[in-house]
Amino acid sequence: xxxxxxxxxxxxxxxxxxxxxxxxxxxxxxxxxxxxxxxxxxxxxxxxxxxxxxxxxxxxxxxxxxxxxxxxxxxxxxxxxxxxxxxxxxxxxxxxxxxxxxxxxxxxxxxxxxxxxxxxxxxxxxxxxxxxxxxxxxxxxxxxxxxxxxxxxxxxxxxxxxxxxxxxxxxxxxxxxxxxxxxxxxxxxxxxxxxxxxxxxxxxxxxxxxxxxxxxxxxxxxxxxxxxxxxxxxxxxxxxxxxxxxxxxxxxxxxxxxxxxxxxxxxxxxxxxxxxxxxxxxxxxxxxxxxxxxxxxxxxxxxxxxxxxxxxxxxxxxxxxxxxxxxxxxxxxxxxxxxxxxxxxxxxxxxxxxxxxxxxxxxxxxxxxxxxxx
Numbered sequence: 001x002x003x004x005x006x007x008x009x010x011x012x013x014x015x016x017x018x019x020x021x022x023x024x025x026x027x028x029x030x031x032x033x034x035x036x037x038x039x040x041x042x043x044x045x046x047x048x049x050x051x052x053x054x055x056x057x058x059x060x061x062x063x064x065x066x067x068x069x070x071x072x073x074x075x076x077x078x079x080x081x082x083x084x085x086x087x088x089x090x091x092x093x094x095x096x097x098x099x100x101x102x103x104x105x106x107x108x109x110x111x112x113x114x115x116x117x118x119x120x121x122x123x124x125x126x127x128x129x130x131x132x133x134x135x136x137x138x139x140x141x142x143x144x145x146x147x148x149x150x151x152x153x154x155x156x157x158x159x160x161x162x163x164x165x166x167x168x169x170x171x172x173x174x175x176x177x178x179x180x181x182x183x184x185x186x187x188x189x190x191x192x193x194x195x196x197x198x199x200x201x202x203x204x205x206x207x208x209x210x211x212x213x214x215x216x217x218x219x220x221x222x223x224x225x226x227x228x229x230x231x232x233x234x235x236x237x238x239x240x241x242x243x244x245x246x247x248x249x250x251x252x253x254x255x256x257x258x259x260x261x262x263x264x265x266x267x268x269x270x271x272x273x274x275x276x277x278x279x280x281x282x283x284x285x286x287x288x289x290x291x292x293x294x295x296x297x298x299x300x301x302x303x304x305x306x307x308x309x310x311x312x313x314x315x316x317x318x319x320x321x322x323x324x325x326x327x328x329x330x331x332x333x334x335x336x337x338x339x340x341x342x343x344x345x346x347x348x349x350x351x352x353x354x355x356x357x358x359x360x361x362x363x364x365x366x367x368x369x370x371x372x373x374x
Contacts, residue, residue: 007121023209033140038332043353046094048076049360050267051083061339064357065111065119066348071120071128072355073119074362084121086128089364098129108140109342113150113349114167134169145172145183145234149276150349153186153202164189164202174202185235198243199254210256213293228346232270236278236322251322262325265318271343275351280367282347284352286340287314287332313337317345317356318365326371331356 052060060078067073070090075085082105088095105122112120117128118142118216126133137156140146147154162181166172167281177200179193188201195214203207215229233252235244240259251263267285274281290326315337319329331345336358338344343358348353 021302023149028147029260032165040329040365042365044094044364045358046087046091046297046362048074048085048362051076051085051099052078052081056156059337059339060258060359061342062344062357062359063109063111063342064355064362065113065343065346066126066353066355067113067117067119067350069350069353070366071097071117072346072356072362075109075111076357076359077120084130086119086130089363098127098131100130110144111343112144112147118151120147120151120154123168134171136165136167136171145181147249148184148186149235149274149278150186153184155181155184155189162191175200175204180230183234183241185238185267187238188235190233190241192352192370197231197233197256208254208256210233210252210332234272235275235282236274237276240278240322242274242278242281242322260322260325262322263327264319265316265320267314267316271345273343273345275347276349277351279322280328280347280351281318282317282319282345284343284345285316285318287316315344319347319354321371324371328371329354329365331365337359 008169048062048344049060053207058079060076062077063075065073071086071088073084073086080103082102083099084102084288085099086096088097099261102121103123114120114125116135118125120136123135123138124132126135127133130190136154137219140154140156146157150169152258153164154167155162156309157180160178160180162177162179163173164175164184175189177191179198180190182190182192182197188199188207188332190199192195196209198209201207217224217226231243232245233241238252241254243250244264247264248259248285249264251262253259265283265285267287269283271284272281314332316333317329317331320326322327338357338359339362345354347354353369354367356363356365
């Protein structure tokens with residue numbers, strides 16, 4: 001084949017690829033337009049941006065959590081200036097309960113509910129008016145897996161040892177063991193030790209266990225490495241487990257038997273909330289929406305070995321009924337985003353309300369009467 005024919009073949013190939021991309025974009029756009037629904041309307045809305053300085057054009061960080069069925073705590077930070085506020089949504093309009101500067105707090109990216117409407121901020125427990133009432137061991141308030149959904153029980157992990165406590169004053173030590181804590185409820189702990197998931201009641205009773213499939217061994221020349229893999233799971237109510245492994249999302253019993261398979265939402269992220277009984281679960285996921293023209297540019301850049309920008313440019317909040325697997329609520333945004341990595345949405349303990357935070361709004365939504373399949 002001479003040079004002219006080769007050039008002609010390359011041009012035809014590129015034309016075919018471009019036509020195919022254009023066709024895919026048209027079909028995808030049509031499907032999205034068909035599937036799009038009117039955005040949900042909030043019951044209440046407040047503007048948290050007024051709590052921090054607007055002088056610097058820096059994307060703020062924010063976190064929100066329900067403390068009770070009608071109260072929330074919301075934190076917003078910009079340029080290391082942070083403010084924490086509690087609000088009551090039980091009346092006709094939102095009412096501020098308390099507010100404090102939290103610049104000096106060591107952990108402000110996570111907020112968790114505690115008994116009596118209190119809030120856990122790092123290693124501090126504050127009441128609704130944000131007065132400090134107690135402290136918990138350092139690190140125990142930094143992960144959702146270390147605190148039960150009600151906030152009545154927490155775990156302190158120290159290397160391969162753990163201790164479970166009741167969130168009382170003074171804190172009551174109730175159970176200890178070895179392994180990596182995966183989740184804690186008020187009735188039991190789930191931990192991973194020597195390749196096996198163990199479920200142990202707070203009275204010490206073994207409630208179940210199951211072995212996990214070990215990760216595949218990777219070989220690099222004469223060296224073989226088996227990656228360390230920690231299961232991702234959490235308690236759903238009193239007798240079920242939610243488990244995510246790659247593209248598989250399942251509900252299991254305490255012996256690892258499959259109860260139900262759930263849809264894995266688009267995007268990525270580990271921020272998950274749930275109702276107290278585990279009947280509804282909420283995903284806060286980050287998404288990447290790439291227009292066709294940019295996709296073509298990235299294909300060309302990749303072909304030349306140039307890196308591409310894959311930072312998320314969207315966020316999705318999705319709530320699912322864990323009994324039926326159906327979607328109950330969906331919210332999407334492609335602009336006005338907070339810093340990635342914190343909890344921008346939560347579900348109230350009863351599973352009837354959802355709070356979603358952006359840089360300029362804290363909206364409270366009610367679940368629809370029914371849930372629908374995707």
